[in-house]
Amino acid sequence: MNSNQIFEMALCLEKPWQIKEIVMTKPDGVNQGQIDIHIDFERGHKFHGGKTHDTVERTWQHLNFFQHKCFLHARVPRIQTADGKTETVKVPWARPGSGFTLMFEAYSMLLIESEMPVTKAADIMDVYPQRIWNVFSYWINKAHKSADHSGIEILGIDETSSKKGHSYVTVAVDMDERKVVYAVPGKGADTIDKVAKHLENKGCKREQIRQTCIDMSPAFVSGILHNFKDASITFDKFHIVKFINEAMDKVRKLERKEFAMLKGYKYTFLKNNRNLSESAKEDKYNILMLMPNLANAYRLKELFNEFWTFKDKEQATAYLAYWCDLVKESGIFPFIDAVKTIQAHWFGIITYTETNLTNGILEGINSKIQLAKKRARGYRNISNFINMIYFISGKLKFDYPLYST
Template identity: 30%
Template structure:
């Protein structure tokens, strides 16, 4: 039963298991090539005479948390027709000079992306340099594959967003393909300056840049100008969640302004209930709505502002661009009529990014998937106990999101 399980678990292409045994919590598995004949590279005859055979040890992925060592038979053949000797039978699961299978290297890399190199060393009983080398081999291979594909062939849609390399320090940029079924990370850039973005996108072929139809981003001029310059056919879409956040921030200013006019008890209660005002109206329970009414009875200004906040959010559930634009114009008029001064900066922001914001209704694309990935990137940073360079962080992120 155990041998059958090992055969299924190992499943090495072109090799069969001769025998296996366990010693000191390590499973040793002897494997040999199935096919022991090759075409002679000199005369094209079939070479099937044994020239020499030797064994060497190769580390493979664990089975039931037990280390696995493959005892691999390396066979070289001799041609009976022309006498050519030393014709090697290739080992498909192993690169030249490697003593770890390709899948074990991948296993190491994915474990490193979840934690630190030192932890993986302890877990697999390997040296630091062994783990680091395996991780670098796998992650660099992934990076090269992504670079070659995207930069040459392009992509119809991608999102761009920044994240802090260190709290309070410089920012890195994540480029994401939310529609990808495999690796969603396109690239990680070490800073978000306009010059750096243009330099990076210049590496993409002209055809690749022409292929891009949509780019989602936040309201930062560096993104807007560099994307506009490098992708002539792309529609820029400002992420709706960044826009909605603006109205939330403005309403917070309303609440603070109203609070200054209340007595101490009402002020304290308004502060304690502040989380209710952050919730969308559709998520407020009947009991919570009664609490809101208590606050509205003390300030009609607060009530009107709350209604306008919800009306602004409702714009982004409309189906067509024209409907949304008309709804926004009506909303602006209500803000002016009711003299909600805190919302004027929201009007200015939307007008400054009018086309890019309402482009959302052409495709209904957002940076939601990117925000989710950015949250995972924060976990990767914490698990790795910080990083000395963006390049190291990039390797971990690429490996973590690889399928």
């Protein structure tokens, strides 16, 4: 068996393709050389689809052979079809339009799958990062296009940022499958329009969506009411709790203007007792004994948390109404403002007792997204960011060749 036959086996070449020549160049004093493998097809072979019209020279970068760069070169035939058109024959080792072999692309994707930043993967593959991004985008778009989104019934929607403080992306999640189904730039009501259109194109009718979980964003509310008229809205529990905690902290800040001793006790009044040390619990108790207004605010905060324990909608409704009356009687303005917000979003809060939906799944996905953003030090290209979201949270299935190490 000669070297040509060995390389033919390694490249999985089958008739009519065969290696014509292998050339290795290695300048003196340099460790890395280059291997050029020239591939040709058997003379007289008739390719399926038409008569050979002419050939064009093509080159693809392959995986390194040891430390040496490797390139494949081939005369690719163009055939004349029955309708008079000219088409280029597809070669088995590369996809059309790519300057890399399939194995090169598969290994690049494997590096990214191992949570390696694209720029680092590009360094290892010894190419410009944008070329790896192009490979990455191709396989992500192909997999996302073929993904099945037709059976979604419960939809969660949240936003995330591609860079610190701006460039937001709205993310739609199949809450049952715990995967991102669509991501779109922005965070306005029009993003929900685009989510609905995507789902329709995937065979998921708008009336099929029966439940949604969102934060209290007016844009999201408007978008849901417009696009998913049959769906219930559940406002995320953690966003509402955060809103109540902000009211609690405003009271603490107001009290701190008169009592300097409250400095540094922000989380003492926001955390649950089980998350506080014994000394922190004692400090909290002593402060509440000395400050009736702060104590009343803390009581309201704790009473509100009882709402989440109700399973019966009527009982939950009655309790929330009772709590709102207590707040109004207290005269504590930050909590009175919170009541106005709760009353404006009443049904979406009450619905929690029936659906038990939270954005916990979305928060988990967002944590992974933000970790990827941190590794990449932000994303300037919003399309790259969206593709990375699909990659890490879309549970996509890829059909590139498996590369085994």
